[in-house]
Amino acid sequence: MTTSSSVSLPLIVVIGGGTGMGRDIAHDQVTLGRDVLIVGRRAESLKEVARSSSAPQRVFTVVADASTADGAAAISDAVGHRRVQGIVAAAGGQGGFKQPGQAPEDLDDAWSTALRVNLFTAVLPVETLLPKMLDNEGRVVLIGSTAGIEGAGGPYATAKAALAGYGRELARRVGERGITSNTIAPGFVDNTEFFESGGFGDSSTMTDAAAARTLIGRVGRPRDVTASVRWLLSKDGGWITGQVIAVDGGTVMVQ
Template sequence: MNIDFPGKTVIVTGAAHGFGRAIALGFAERGAIVHACDVNEESLAETVKLCGNKAKAHRLDVGDRTAVQATVAAIEAETGGIDILVNNAGGVRGQVGRPIEEISEEDWRVIFDVNLSGAFFMSQAVAPGMKAKKAGRIINISSGAGLGISLTGIQAYASAKAGQIGLTRQLAHELGPFNITVNNVAPGFVLSNPASQKQYEAMGPEGQARLMQNIALKRLGAPDDIASMVMFFASDFANWVTGQVISVDGGK
């Protein structure tokens, strides 16, 4: 199965490291022009460098609707339209699991802003252009936490990722008549960035052993495993696939 995207315009959010960097590289290696977005400008520059002449960096907080609208409009004006959006920006914003009574309003909101509101704002911004072209791909990156529970006990993260899965299914039906597919990749636990490394260390030896025991393949995955599923959803091989959530987690 050969998958490529010559001449396609792709936006990848959360592209500074981890899944986002692997996804950006995957598209760039297959001929797409990647518009990589993140708040971490230093690491984002490294992603763009790795992509060669196939990428451009945009500093963007996806939780800021005004900034999202302006960035998407600028990309559309430059390229003539966006073909693929990958809503990868997310994470736990440095938090670890704590009892519910210790969670502040800010702790709750900051996770929702990047994981759920950001996916909505980005999808909202690209939808009119995709509708006009009667073509498009939107791929959301959720988590196994959105299908079950957060392994680290972070209430807002599990809730936001579950909401993102609901958004995926709703938008698939709303945008389907315009030949726009909306799908979701739900990764298992992957050591993809400093935040996931911190979570893993917080589990301790016993928690890490339990985690591994519950994976059918008895090993953790890599960012490229997630990127590969994104490539499929974005490709012509997934022309009649929408509203789906695929777990890439080593088997549960």
């Protein structure tokens, strides 16, 4: 864990903060003067996010697999006695995206992987950190997908739909503490590792088709999602909870 100049400010915890949208969200929160704990499985990626931020001294890092109990415990240990103002669960991936075959072991692998990568990476850290969250200011933002709304994408879509359901259930439980819980459901967002990691090749080959599926004629950019997360983490977003917000250029409406 890196060293910070302050131990009094509450933390913003970004699960999956080493790459993609999580990286952009972490950098944005640092520009707002917040201390940010970024979580990921690759130490070098986390170090690069810290080095490239506008205030490296505000960035904490912890290498952990958020989909496991041990990883969630490591995140809690890294937070220590500090309070948590916001949690952004941005980890995820296309494990299980392709339709599995009919062999039981194939089904088990595809569905288990999709749920662990896209659901457990949020549930385990969030539940572990809830006792450390600030009452009346705490914010939980889950990064889902329009696939969970459309039902397109096999086990992946189901996992993202489950994530949105968890966000709503969580909102009911933590509302009495003044904590909010919402899910952002992005459409196609360019300049991330998402499609490359799923074996689809360079995302640029899919950009034109994805843009054609929107109402405004362009694909998303990481900053589109980051701006929505910034709002939900802010005081201005304090009366929004239990929602699934599609940040997709109107893609869902085109269906």
